[in-house]
Every structure is written in C-alpha cells, then in structure tokens.
Amino acid sequence: MIVLRQSQAHKHQRNGHLKTVKILATCLIFTYLLTILFFRLPEQYTNLSSNMVLIYFSKLVTYYWRKIFLVPIQMEQAVLNRVAQLIRAPAADISRPSATLKRPIKHVFIIVLESIRADAVPLNESLANAVNLNFTFNTTAETVTPLLSSLWTNSVHTIASVASSYTLKSLLSIFCGIYPINVNFLKEANPENILYEKCLPELLREIFLTNNNEPAFSSAFFTAARDDFDHQREIIDKMKFDTVRSASNIYHEIGYISDLGMFGPADPHILPLLWKWIDQNLAEQPTKHLMTSLLITGTHEPFPMPHNQRQDEYYYYIDESHINNYLNALHITDKFIKEIIDGFVSRHLYDDTLFVITSDHGYVFNDHGRETLGLLSTPLESALSVPLILHNPHLEAKQLNGQFTTMDILPTIIDVLLSSIKSAEHPTNQLLSVPSGKLQSILSRYEGTSVLRMPIAQQPARHTFQLSNPGNSYIIVKQYPRKLTYDVANDQVHLYHLGYDPLELVDLIVLDDAIAASHPPWVDILCDKSRIKKWKGLWQNEKVNTDTQHNLLLENKTFLSIEKSNAINNSSVRLKDMLDWADQAFEVARLWKNLVKQRYHYNSDQ
Incomplete structure (x- = not known):
C-alpha cells in the first residue's frame, strides 16, 4: 500500500513537471512567432543554418503535437480496446x-x-x-x-x-x-x-x-x-x-x-x-x-x-x-x-x-412495494x-x-x-x-x-451492461453479485449486492454509516464514503478518469474482479469494497457507452 501511494505521488509530481514544461515551451514558441511577425530581425536570426530555434522549431512542434494531441487520442483508443476485452464473456x-x-x-x-x-x-x-x-x-x-x-x-x-x-x-x-x-x-x-x-x-x-x-x-x-x-x-x-x-x-x-x-x-x-x-x-x-x-x-x-x-x-x-x-x-x-x-x-x-x-x-x-408498473425507466x-x-x-x-x-x-x-x-x-x-x-x-x-x-477456470466474473426502456433512462452494470445502476435523468448512482439482496431493497450508496442499527447484518459499514460526491456530473464529462486509464492499460488481471471478502458464503460484505468496485464500474460504463457509439458510427447530433 505504501509503495502504491509513493507511486501515485511520483506520478502526480511527474505530471506537474510535464505541465510546466508544456507551458514554457508554448510561451517560447509563441514569443518567437510574434517577434518574427512584427519585428525585422537581423539576417543571422532568420538564417536556418545559424539559428538553433529555427533548426529545432519543426521538431519541437512535431514533438508537442504528438505529446499533447496524438498521445491522448491513442491512449483513449487503447483504453477502449481494453474495455472491449473486459466486457467479453469468460473464455x-x-x-x-x-x-x-x-x-x-x-x-x-x-x-x-x-x-x-x-x-x-x-x-x-x-x-x-x-x-x-x-x-x-x-x-x-x-x-x-x-x-x-x-x-x-x-x-x-x-x-x-x-x-x-x-x-x-x-x-x-x-x-x-x-x-x-x-x-x-x-x-x-x-x-x-x-x-x-x-x-x-x-x-x-x-x-x-x-x-x-x-x-x-x-x-x-x-x-x-x-x-x-x-x-x-x-x-x-x-x-x-x-x-x-x-x-x-x-x-x-x-x-x-x-x-x-x-x-x-x-x-x-x-x-x-x-x-x-x-x-x-x-x-x-x-x-x-x-x-x-x-x-x-x-x-x-x-x-x-x-x-x-x-x-x-x-x-x-x-x-x-x-x-x-x-x-x-x-x-x-x-x-x-x-x-x-x-x-x-x-x-x-x-x-x-x-x-x-x-x-x-x-x-x-409494482414489485416489492415499488410504484412501478411496466417497463418504462425501471432497472x-x-x-x-x-x-x-x-x-x-x-x-x-x-x-x-x-x-x-x-x-x-x-x-x-x-x-x-x-x-x-x-x-x-x-x-x-x-x-x-x-x-x-x-x-x-x-x-x-x-x-x-x-x-x-x-x-475456463479462474477467470474474473463477467461484466454485462443493460439499458432500461426506452434506451437511455438507466444504464445498468453487473458483475454478479454486484449491480450498479445509473439514473441518467436524475444523475444518480445506485448500488446493490444481488447475492444478499436479490430484491434490490438496500441501496448501498445511501447507507448512513452513523446509524449502524439501520444496516442489514450482512453489511460491514466501516469506510470513508466521501468518494460518492465524485460521481455527480461525471456521466456527461468526456474526460476519462486517469486512474482508470492507468489500471486498464496495465491489463491488471484483478481489475474489477470479485474479491473473496465479497463471496456469498462469507458473513458480510465490506461497504468499502463495494464502493471501490462502484467507482471502477462507473468509469468502465462511461467507456463502454463511448465504445458502443464508436462501433455503430453513431454521432450524437443525429
């Protein structure tokens, strides 16, 4: 865990340094362009053979074009390819x-x-x-x-x-x-x-x-x-x-x-x-x-x-x-x-x-007291x-x-x-x-x-995605026994454990950890739930969570897998594990929707 935190700290520090270099390089390039446009420079500064800036200008532009624009595009495609592997049925x-x-x-x-x-x-x-x-x-x-x-x-x-x-x-x-x-x-x-x-x-x-x-x-x-x-x-x-x-x-x-x-x-x-x-x-x-x-x-x-x-x-x-x-x-x-x-x-x-x-x-x-009859907008x-x-x-x-x-x-x-x-x-x-x-x-x-x-034995549980009638009211992600539903209209996330709660009566997102008596006995509630706030407004955000990208591109075999602590034959489910899974499943669902639209050649303006 300590090594992981250090790795994340180094990664953030490295990203900060790269951002600073990008800003400085951009400022230098624009300064030079403005100078040659509005001021007459001596010949030695415009002669390619004697001007180091001109010699490396094209290489500099090419490098940052690839780094700033092409690499993110290539990374996004690589992530989508990895998601395409994740959502397949087990071999x-x-x-x-x-x-x-x-x-x-x-x-x-x-x-x-x-x-x-x-x-x-x-x-x-x-x-x-x-x-x-x-x-x-x-x-x-x-x-x-x-x-x-x-x-x-x-x-x-x-x-x-x-x-x-x-x-x-x-x-x-x-x-x-x-x-x-x-x-x-x-x-x-x-x-x-x-x-x-x-x-x-x-x-x-x-x-x-x-x-x-x-x-x-x-x-x-x-x-x-x-x-x-x-x-x-x-x-x-x-x-x-x-x-x-x-x-x-x-x-x-x-x-x-x-x-x-x-x-x-x-x-x-x-x-x-x-x-x-x-x-x-x-x-x-x-x-x-x-x-x-x-x-x-x-x-x-x-x-x-x-x-x-x-x-x-x-x-x-x-x-x-x-x-x-x-x-x-x-x-x-x-x-x-x-x-x-x-x-x-x-x-x-x-x-x-x-x-x-x-x-x-x-x-x-109207199953189990819910005021829902039919199929419209029900997960x-x-x-x-x-x-x-x-x-x-x-x-x-x-x-x-x-x-x-x-x-x-x-x-x-x-x-x-x-x-x-x-x-x-x-x-x-x-x-x-x-x-x-x-x-x-x-x-x-x-x-x-x-x-x-x-x-084939020893494979992660299967991920499936489902759409509620008429197609964009709820997005459902399941990796049995876990189920996450996203209410598109109200921008709300709900989380269930179908093994212990097949009737979907206990939304693990809204459990109040201050009132332990209200929790079912199969839920271990000790966790920090501040992460829930991060989901609000994220569905429409085109930016992909960098941690999710990193985990996907590492092809981590345990990514989104079912931990033994959540197996059905255990006495309880750790709420922290469920929320960690929900964080990852939500991000993968966002990537999944982009992947499917890309495959259909779907344009949102249609």
Whole structure:
C-alpha cells in the first residue's frame, strides 16, 4: 500500500513537471512567432543554418503535437480496446461441453416471447411474493403453461439477462449478439449507423455452404405485429433475413383483421404464412436448412383476450386483475407454441430442429412495494431477467448455472450447427465433433459465449451492461453479485449486492454509516464514503478518469474482479469494497457507452 501511494505521488509530481514544461515551451514558441511577425530581425536570426530555434522549431512542434494531441487520442483508443476485452464473456473451454447432443441439428427455430419475466416461465411463487399475494389453490406452472413448463424440464434451460428492456433493442442482442446504443428509441436503424457485427442470417449464409458453394440456410422473420413502430422494418432489414413477414403480409393474404392489443392481429394469424414459407422451401429443396424466427406479441400489455375467447376460458390465477390478465395471455401463448411444435412434428422436422425460446425482456408489477408498473425507466431484475430454453429431443436436459445473457444465443446456435457438420466421429456427443478453430473464431469475434461450453477456470466474473426502456433512462452494470445502476435523468448512482439482496431493497450508496442499527447484518459499514460526491456530473464529462486509464492499460488481471471478502458464503460484505468496485464500474460504463457509439458510427447530433 505504501509503495502504491509513493507511486501515485511520483506520478502526480511527474505530471506537474510535464505541465510546466508544456507551458514554457508554448510561451517560447509563441514569443518567437510574434517577434518574427512584427519585428525585422537581423539576417543571422532568420538564417536556418545559424539559428538553433529555427533548426529545432519543426521538431519541437512535431514533438508537442504528438505529446499533447496524438498521445491522448491513442491512449483513449487503447483504453477502449481494453474495455472491449473486459466486457467479453469468460473464455470457453471448447473441449468441455456442458451438455450432450446425440444427433446432428439441421434447422433452427427462434421464438421470442413478449414481456415474460424469469419467474413466469416456469411459474413460481416469487411472482406472487413480489406483489405480496398468493396464487389460487390450483395455480401451478403446469396449469398456466403446460407446454412451456414441460419444455423447461426437458431442455437445456437457464435464466438470462437481456441487453435492453426495449423490444427492438433487445432483438439486436438476440439475433446479432451485439449491444444496442444507450440512446432513446431505435437510432441503430438509421442508415448512417452500422451494425458492428454480422447478424445470424448473414453469418449462417457465410459459414454454411453446400457442395456447390451456395448458402445452405434460408432465414425468415415472422411476426403478426405491424412493422411500422419505431423503424422496426428498417432494423429487421439490417439484420438481412432472406424473408420477412408481418401484419401487412397478413392483410395482403387474408384481408384486414382487427387488432388484438397494441401492435396488430392476434399471433395465430401469422401461422399460415410461416407454414407456407417452410413447406415451399423444403418442397423446392428438401436438403435446405432453415433458420426461422418468430416474435410473439400476445403477452404485451394490456394483455388482451382473443375476440373469440369464451368466458369459461378465462381463468383466475391470482387476486390481482393486471397479473391475472398477464397469466391468461401467457396461457394462450402456451397453446399457440404447442400448435407450432405440433406442426413441426407433423412435418417430421421436430427431431432435426433446435428450438430456442426466450423473451425480449421481463415485466414489473409494482414489485416489492415499488410504484412501478411496466417497463418504462425501471432497472429492476424482474424487467431484465428472462427464461432461456434450448430444446431438441436429442439434446440432454440440463439446468445451467451461470451469468448468461441473450447475447449468448447467437454463439450457442453456431456452436450447435458447427457440431452437427459431422455425424459419425463422436456418436455419443455431437458437441465433441465441433471444428474447434471455426468455433473459436466465432467466440473471439462476438462478446457472448456458447452456453453449451464450460468456461475456463479462474477467470474474473463477467461484466454485462443493460439499458432500461426506452434506451437511455438507466444504464445498468453487473458483475454478479454486484449491480450498479445509473439514473441518467436524475444523475444518480445506485448500488446493490444481488447475492444478499436479490430484491434490490438496500441501496448501498445511501447507507448512513452513523446509524449502524439501520444496516442489514450482512453489511460491514466501516469506510470513508466521501468518494460518492465524485460521481455527480461525471456521466456527461468526456474526460476519462486517469486512474482508470492507468489500471486498464496495465491489463491488471484483478481489475474489477470479485474479491473473496465479497463471496456469498462469507458473513458480510465490506461497504468499502463495494464502493471501490462502484467507482471502477462507473468509469468502465462511461467507456463502454463511448465504445458502443464508436462501433455503430453513431454521432450524437443525429
């Protein structure tokens, strides 16, 4: 510690000396320029061969141009490159699959649900507890979502974090494996902004080719919703699906159909178009591989019932009308998904298809006394945690435990498909047949990871970033179990420990260390909290904290890592450690937002 302080003191002293030299050099240069402009000097002072100032003037200007202007620019880029490494998922051990796949996969079907929080599929008591109520006597996961609950049990499943609680931004993480921009609404769709990695449809066409060097995959995006909300059509086009079908195609095929809810016709109206696309593709080329995706909107608020719904088909799951409508809409969606699965079975596609089921984001029902209903400007976990199901009858069912995100979906799909190229080399587990070089190139290119590979041991906990609806209301940084949220509008920082406080009830920033009795027993409060004042006004400041730059460029392996003193099995969490982490995480979040904007070529004047 003494050495560190001495090093910091020497660094500050050295910076002070350099600043003085810069000022003196600048004064000398300007003095000389003013002199030769306004006064006639003797020839010997203007003759380059006899004037030392003129001889070294160009070198002096070049040196300080590099030192004062170019070095900071180069340092900033180096820091951003280091942040890009920090925010990646932990490296995976490709030789160690976390599940078993007994047969090759040919097709992929991605189903994106709407507003389904992690405790809704499968349904568990934490949803009722969140609003201090109880479910009715016969309400279980099996009665509300019989199909999805069965899939959960018989699939690889886990809880994942979304990149945003705004649907269209969330789709970027699911289909492209990239972060959205922390601006309100869908600026990512602007023509001048680029998606900084290839999305799944284009990637499949690039990687998987036929013997004739033609793309082996055809891709399609389906939704019954209209595609004119906030540039939805433009962002889906940027993802480069081969085929896109939405409400306008339903109207063209069937005629006008009245809306159900906010965005268009009921979900089942898209099914004839989906089956038509699948059947036509396979009729034309039976060996074709299909990547089908479906955005379901029936569980979007206000959770309406279908127009032909009978009164006796409305069930009473809980004594709160808004949540009860939500669960009824989910029950109807479950039936709809069963119809899809049955369609794949009848077409003999079920055994060859990997079904990926997740949600765009969660939903908040005034959880735990908070006056928050919906998703607008809320950073709570119930808005940002969703189920993730990977299902195939030949994929071993397994609960995965880890800090996964929806950005992991793209690398996982590529992993499964690469593993399915060869079918005989490892008959007990296709995942052992993966071409490791090709998979590694994907894992090194995208920030997510394959959830079907074990991480290499002894790596720092993963950093994830999330944006609250509509995109720039809250910025959330998590390195489990730590969570920092930044309220952009009010310029406020909040800090939570999700291990001890999963409901986010104890904001560690506002704890008053003068009143020890008010603290939960798991918090060790002895610390100096004066640093909190430094966060105010920093978010909009373009200047990067020099200490953060220094730590990042040193590539310190312990930077932002979880110390053992904060492990969940210890008796307490040191508030000082949490605040130190918050200082660093806040700075990295500022760098992260600049990195993402740079990658999109985003200009704040747009």
